[in-house]
Amino acid sequence: xxFADIPGLTDLKEQLIGxxxxxxxxxxxxxxxxxxxxxxxxxxxxASYLMCQNRNDQDSCGSCTNCTRIQKSxxxxxxxxxxxxxxxxxxxYEKVLAEALPLWRTFIAESPYGSFDDWALSYGQENKNLQIxxxxxxxxxxxxxxxxxxxxxxxxxxxxxEFMHPSGANALLKVLEEPPExxxxxxxxxxxxxxxxxxxxxxxxxxxxxxxxEEIRDHLIEKNINEQQAMQLAKISxxxxxxxxxxxxxxxxxxxxQFRDWMLACWNRDLTSLVRxxxxxxxxxxxxxxxxxxxxxxxxxxxLLKFAGSQxxxxxxxxxxxxxxxxxxxxxxKLQFMYKLINQALLHLERNSNPRITHLNLSxxxxxxxxx
Numbered sequence: 001x002x003f004a005d006i007p008g009l010t011d012l013k014e015q016l017i018g019x020x021x022x023x024x025x026x027x028x029x030x031x032x033x034x035x036x037x038x039x040x041x042x043x044x045x046x047a048s049y050l051m052c053q054n055r056n057d058q059d060s061c062g063s064c065t066n067c068t069r070i071q072k073s074x075x076x077x078x079x080x081x082x083x084x085x086x087x088x089x090x091x092x093y094e095k096v097l098a099e100a101l102p103l104w105r106t107f108i109a110e111s112p113y114g115s116f117d118d119w120a121l122s123y124g125q126e127n128k129n130l131q132i133x134x135x136x137x138x139x140x141x142x143x144x145x146x147x148x149x150x151x152x153x154x155x156x157x158x159x160x161x162e163f164m165h166p167s168g169a170n171a172l173l174k175v176l177e178e179p180p181e182x183x184x185x186x187x188x189x190x191x192x193x194x195x196x197x198x199x200x201x202x203x204x205x206x207x208x209x210x211x212x213x214e215e216i217r218d219h220l221i222e223k224n225i226n227e228q229q230a231m232q233l234a235k236i237s238x239x240x241x242x243x244x245x246x247x248x249x250x251x252x253x254x255x256x257x258q259f260r261d262w263m264l265a266c267w268n269r270d271l272t273s274l275v276r277x278x279x280x281x282x283x284x285x286x287x288x289x290x291x292x293x294x295x296x297x298x299x300x301x302x303x304l305l306k307f308a309g310s311q312x313x314x315x316x317x318x319x320x321x322x323x324x325x326x327x328x329x330x331x332x333x334k335l336q337f338m339y340k341l342i343n344q345a346l347l348h349l350e351r352n353s354n355p356r357i358t359h360l361n362l363s364x365x366x367x368x369x370x371x372x
Contacts, residue, residue, distance in 0.1 A: 001044040001071070001112060003059045007241065008215035009038060012208065016046050017058070025050070026204035028176050028185040030161070032192040033208035035115040036240030040159060042208050043186045044070075044112060047078060050153050050184065073105040076149040079156050080104065081140060083116065083130035083163040084123070093135040108159075113242025116160060116190065117290060126285040130163065137168030144175050144183055154183045161199070162191040169196050176202040210239025220244060236298060255295045260322055262296075266366045274363045282356035289355050293346045300339045303327045334370055341365050 003013045019025055029046075033039035045060070048070050052060035060067050069075040084100040087093035100123065107114060107122045120126040140156055148154040158164070164172075176185065176199070187203065189195060211219075213234045219241065220230035237244035265273040281289060303326055327335070345362040349355060 001041050001048060002062045002067075003042075003045045003049070004062075006038045006041050006045060007219040008211050009042065009209070012042065012206070013045075013058075016042075016206070017049065020050065021057075025184065027179045027183065028187070028203040029206055030187045030189060030192075030195075030200065030203035031206045031208055032189050034210065034240065035190040036113060036237070036242035036246075037208055037210050038113065038241060039190065039208040040108070040188050041112045042206070043157070043188050044108070047155050047157065047186055050155070051075065051078070071109070073108060077152065077154045079140070079143045079154075080159070081132055081136050081157065082159040083119070083132055085125060085128055086131055086133045086165075087135055093133070093139075111242075113240075113245055115242065116163070117286060118242075118246070119160075121285060121288070126288075132158065132160065132164040132168065134165050134168045134171075137165070137171045140172065141175060144180060148182065152182065154180075156183065156185045158185065158187045161187040161189050162194045166196070169199060173198050173202065211241050213237075213239070216241050216244050255292060256299075256322075258292065259296050259299060262363070263326065263366075266363060266370060269367055269371065274367070275360065278356050278360040278363065281359040282354075286349070286355075289349055289359075290346060293342055293349070297339060297342050297346070300335055300342065303330075303335050304332065304339065330370060337369050338366055341369075 003017075006013075029043075031039050031043040048060040048062075048067055049055055051066040051070060053064040053066050054061040066075060070078060073080060080101070082100075082104055084104075085096050087096045103123050104119075107119055111118055111122070114122075116130075117126070120128075120130060123130070140158075143154075143156065161169075179185070185203070187199075192200070216237055216239070217227070217230045217234040220233055221227055225233070233244045261273075262277055264270075265277065281292070284292070330338075341362055345358050348358050
């Protein structure tokens, strides 16, 4: 990953490069942003710049030995820590790490804008409680105490620092205050407000803002997406380039048909289909559950926009036709109520409610409201 691979955010790139040129590279840097933004890609591009053997005034070279090894996540002086299954001792930890690391390397190569849910799904552990464990913290302390293999910078990369075990996070405080020379902590968070103040107060905060809509549009056009679709995806993404890329790669047609069948079952009071749908929903995994409800909210939001006479962000004609009919039959108040119901269900899921019961209760509430 190079700075050139990230659209826009010119001021932030110049800030990071300028700090290096002035010899003011902070030993602990916390890259913070909302999920789906360039938070992690920016930290990764910065790591490449620090380690590059042929960097220039604007970017890393992207082709030297160090750049190549960072792209493959195999540089001996870049140590990776990320949420995974917990291990109670060092023996089990080595086994967990050996299983997770190849999947992690693939994930960050293919989905650098990915969210925690995306990682959990790629890891195949979306229903497990993933964290950066106390054993991870012990490994961090061990790596910090050792000299770099190649004599340059040594980077401790912590992705999802908000998922650190509390006792492990506290163990980091001393080395954050007094790190060895040329040891750099690059920490990435999508949940700044949940971090311990003792960590935030000892780190230089790097706020990574969402992209401008035009930047995301142009980035998608570079991937051979037609301008109209790129603009629609950019609008839906709301500055989160990862959302635009995920929508581009996802099975949107399947999600639409799932939503359509669900709404028709609610309209027809087909309780058998609704119960079966809730069972299927509960088996789909946390990431897919949240993704489907978020997609459903976006369609209902489009219905509200259409009702208000505004231009909805529709990706295909089939959605447009269905939303037009749906808007005409239900009206603004019922659509607004359904939007709130789905949003509440999404919040319940984030608090680890039972997905089958949550989905069935949501379906029954929708049935009651649209048939009232």
